[in-house]
Amino acid sequence: MADNLGTSPDEVQFRFRDDEPVDHGTVTVDACCDQTNATAVRIEPGDDARLLLPYLDRLALVEVNFPGFGDGRGYSSARILREAGYTGELRAVGDVLIDQLSHMRRCGFDSFAPDKRLDEDDALRAFATWENVYQRAADTRRIIADKRHEA
Amino acid sequence: MYQYDSYDQAMVDARVEEFRDQARRRLDGKLTEDQFKPLRLMNGLYLQLHAYMLRVAIPYGTLSGGQMEALADIAEKYDRGYGHFTTRQNIQYNWIKLEDAADILADLSRHEMHAIQTSGNCIRNISADHFAGAAADEVVDPRPYAELLRQWSSFHPEFTYLPRKFKIAVIASEKDRAAMRLHDIGIRIVSRDGEVGAEVYAGGGMGRTPMIAPLIRDFVPIDQLITYAEAALRVYNRYGRRDNKYKARIKILVHELGAAEYTRQVEEEFAHMLAVGVEPPREELARIAAYFAPPAFVDGPKTLDRSDPDFALWVDRNTHRHKHDAYVSAVISLKPAGGIPGDATAEQMRVVAKLARDYSFDELRVMHTQNLLLPHVRIADLHAVWSALDAAGMGAPNMDTIEDIIACPGLDYCSLANARSIPLAQRISESFAAKGRTEVVGELKLKISGCINACGHHHAGHIGILGVDKKGKENFQLSLGGSEAEDVSLAKITGPGFDEDGVVAAVETVTDVYLGARQDGERFLDTYRRIGMEPFKEALYGG
Ligand code: HEM
Ligand code: SF4
Numbered sequence: 245m246a247d248n249l250g251t252s253p254d255e256v257q258f259r260f261r262d263d264e265p266v267d268h269g270t271v272t273v274d275a276c277c278d279q280t281n282a283t284a285v286r287i288e289p290g291d292d293a294r295l296l297l298p299y300l301d302r303l304a305l306v307e308v309n310f311p312g313f314g315d316g317r318g319y320s321s322a323r324i325l326r327e328a329g330y331t332g333e334l335r336a337v338g339d340v341l342i343d344q345l346s347h348m349r350r351c352g353f354d355s356f357a358p359d360k361r362l363d364e365d366d367a368l369r370a371f372a373t374w375e376n377v378y379q380r381a382a383d384t385r386r387i388i389a390d391k392r393h394e395a
Numbered sequence: 396m397y398q399y400d401s402y403d404q405a406m407v408d409a410r411v412e413e414f415r416d417q418a419r420r421r422l423d424g425k426l427t428e429d430q431f432k433p434l435r436l437m438n439g440l441y442l443q444l445h446a447y448m449l450r451v452a453i454p455y456g457t458l459s460g461g462q463m464e465a466l467a468d469i470a471e472k473y474d475r476g477y478g479h480f481t482t483r484q485n486i487q488y489n490w491i492k493l494e495d496a497a498d499i500l501a502d503l504s505r506h507e508m509h510a511i512q513t514s515g516n517c518i519r520n521i522s523a524d525h526f527a528g529a530a531a532d533e534v535v536d537p538r539p540y541a542e543l544l545r546q547w548s549s550f551h552p553e554f555t556y557l558p559r560k561f562k563i564a565v566i567a568s569e570k571d572r573a574a575m576r577l578h579d580i581g582i583r584i585v586s587r588d589g590e591v592g593a594e595v596y597a598g599g600g601m602g603r604t605p606m607i608a609p610l611i612r613d614f615v616p617i618d619q620l621i622t623y624a625e626a627a628l629r630v631y632n633r634y635g636r637r638d639n640k641y642k643a644r645i646k647i648l649v650h651e652l653g654a655a656e657y658t659r660q661v662e663e664e665f666a667h668m669l670a671v672g673v674e675p676p677r678e679e680l681a682r683i684a685a686y687f688a689p690p691a692f693v694d695g696p697k698t699l700d701r702s703d704p705d706f707a708l709w710v711d712r713n714t715h716r717h718k719h720d721a722y723v724s725a726v727i728s729l730k731p732a733g734g735i736p737g738d739a740t741a742e743q744m745r746v747v748a749k750l751a752r753d754y755s756f757d758e759l760r761v762m763h764t765q766n767l768l769l770p771h772v773r774i775a776d777l778h779a780v781w782s783a784l785d786a787a788g789m790g791a792p793n794m795d796t797i798e799d800i801i802a803c804p805g806l807d808y809c810s811l812a813n814a815r816s817i818p819l820a821q822r823i824s825e826s827f828a829a830k831g832r833t834e835v836v837g838e839l840k841l842k843i844s845g846c847i848n849a850c851g852h853h854h855a856g857h858i859g860i861l862g863v864d865k866k867g868k869e870n871f872q873l874s875l876g877g878s879e880a881e882d883v884s885l886a887k888i889t890g891p892g893f894d895e896d897g898v899v900a901a902v903e904t905v906t907d908v909y910l911g912a913r914q915d916g917e918r919f920l921d922t923y924r925r926i927g928m929e930p931f932k933e934a935l936y937g938g
């Protein structure tokens with residue numbers, strides 16, 4: 245059933261938000277589009293994140309599932325939601341590895357529930373890998389080219 | 396030449412430290428080989444038949460004498476005293492130890508070099524016309540755009556786990572010297588009514604399903620280039636096939652959707668991206684371009700003493716017209732007859748580095764034909780340059796001839812190979828050189844791959860040779876009529892394959908057919924296109 249889908253707040257290992265996490269499960273993208281009251285949804289790699297755009301106002305949690313770490317579609321899903329103005333929690337779940345954390349963060353993820361808990365020290369180091377960045381992404385950091393040309 | 400500022404340097408240094416950490420976690424057992432593999436691949440480290448192989452990026456094929464010396468030092472310190480220059484304008488070291496890898500990356504970083512994104516399913520090293528900045532026929536120097544793309548694609552957060560690897564080439568003239576339309580994205584910088592922009596092709600590639608990239612946009616305003624690339628990549632990242640590794644390249648997506656539909660989706664994403672605003676500030680391109688300002692060329696003699704026939708032949712074969720008429724670009728052949736295509740010893744690299752410093756504004760290029768290039772040589776200095784090259788075994792006058800063979804590493808190094816490509820290249824070039832047939836045959840691009848992955852560009856050879864496995868024995872398929880240039884085409888298979896002796900003889904047979912049929916001025920490729928496959932088939936397999 246829909247309520248069994250998704251991760252619970254206890255499974256979240258890293259969270260970069262101050263609000264209370266949603267305390268119930270997520271529904272599929274299809275269900276979210278059919279059902280007018282869902283507030284939490286889970287995106288699978290093959291789902292089109294843009295189907296959710298009409299409902300962003302009512303969503304408080306979007307989980308993006310990474311069944312295998314090598315499938316990078318979830319990075320695009322995340323950025324698309326942020327580009328559309330989604331401000332709720334964006335959680336990376338599944339096969340999430342240490343060396344992907346900084347990229348995921350840049351794509352707009354602000355919470356992480358990896359299948360296998362990550363080594364805390366290694367993960368914190370990984371989040372801080374890039375002091376500067378070359379390209380614009382969902383994190384609105386000023387990029388190196390901006391800094392080079394500031395008056 | 397581009398030079399790192401403190402930001403670029405910090406990025407590369409951070410990557411070295413990150414890799415050191417990853418290697419440590421692998422050794423501590425915190426990373427499985429499966430998890431470590433994509434990480435080491437993003438740092439150019441492959442596991443091959445006998446050892447690790449490290450692929451170092453040479454962005455758009457441009458490097459300084461000092462950088463070439465650093466590559467020579469690495470060859471001596473960590474490898475067996477040589478390196479292998481590749482068709483993607485990179486260098487590979489074939490005998491690397493995992494424990495040394497982080498130290499090598501640190502050495503590279505000290506010389507503004509790296510191995511970032513030279514493998515893995517990410518945007519690879521950006522290649523460009525090897526005559527960039529020198530060729531008489533270019534609209535502008537394409538390298539500033541390649542550098543802009545390099546920075547944009549380095550550690551791109553959204554495009555690091557693409558369906559498959561992604562290769563981009565940039566040129567800026569009608570002539571295509573970078574196999575541009577055989578790349579995932581090919582860009583030709585053009586000028587329209589005085590405004591610079593980009594013609595964009597998408598979905599080309601070689602491998603087991605070769606395809607020529609169709610045009611998807613005839614003009615992207617240059618201050619929207621990154622935005623357009625971002626859109627093209629996003630459509631690929633979302634919809635490229637991930638169910639089958641062999642169908643995962645963008646060429647399959649473009650083919651299955653059709654160029655028109657792929658283009659429509661990119662345009663839609665492009666409009667969206669323009670609204671989001673992802674382009675770097677305009678001044679950034681100007682900042683980069685300033686590094687590529689033409690060196691201070693000086694006037695000088697435009698003719699030379701051709702009394703030494705060996706020198707005259709080399710000049711005719713291995714030099715290329717320069718935008719300044721007192722200069723030429725000089726090709727350094729890494730194809731001595733009977734040698735290993737693309738290999739250079741540390742000593743040779745140092746000779747080349749010194750020549751660059753003394754005679755070419757400290758600039759060198761790696762060519763996609765696995766040769767090196769001195770881009771700006773005064774005509775007055777050519778004899779001195781040739782003498783030094785000749786003395787170091789790099790003076791073969793064979794650019795674009797049958798001795799100038801492109802060959803992948805093949806079964807001598809590569810774990811995916813079906814057959815050996817290097818010994819075959821050696822035999823063919825040796826035999827043509829010994830018989831004095833090289834000049835008689837003229838321009839003939841022969842390309843050899845040791846398996847269907849086509850690293851040796853065999854689909855694009857005037858003559859292509861592909862190694863296959865036939866009941867456990869090495870066998871070679873011959874194909875004719877390919878081209879990677881502006882007259883791009885894919886080669887067609889002649890018929891049943893040959894064993895090694897057979898294919899050496901077959902190459903000779905097809906050149907005989909050509910010599911018998913050619914009309915004045917025709918290259919092998921022209922004759923083939925005029926007379927078709929039949930006469931070649933007949934000669935090879937009988938009536
Ligand atoms: C020895 C280690 C190497 C391995 C394991 C390797 C592996 C591969 C594979 C698997 C492909 C097919 C990719 C696909 O079709 O999706 C490929 C294509 C290619 N590789 Fe290599 N390669 C190696 C060395 C090289 C070298 C030395 C060069 C340059 C001389 C090179 C240049 C290319 C090019 C140009 C292509 C085809 C163009 C394309 O469709 O992208 N590779 N390689
Ligand atoms: S073509 Fe095949 S044999 Fe040659 S390098 Fe590529 S993968 Fe190896």
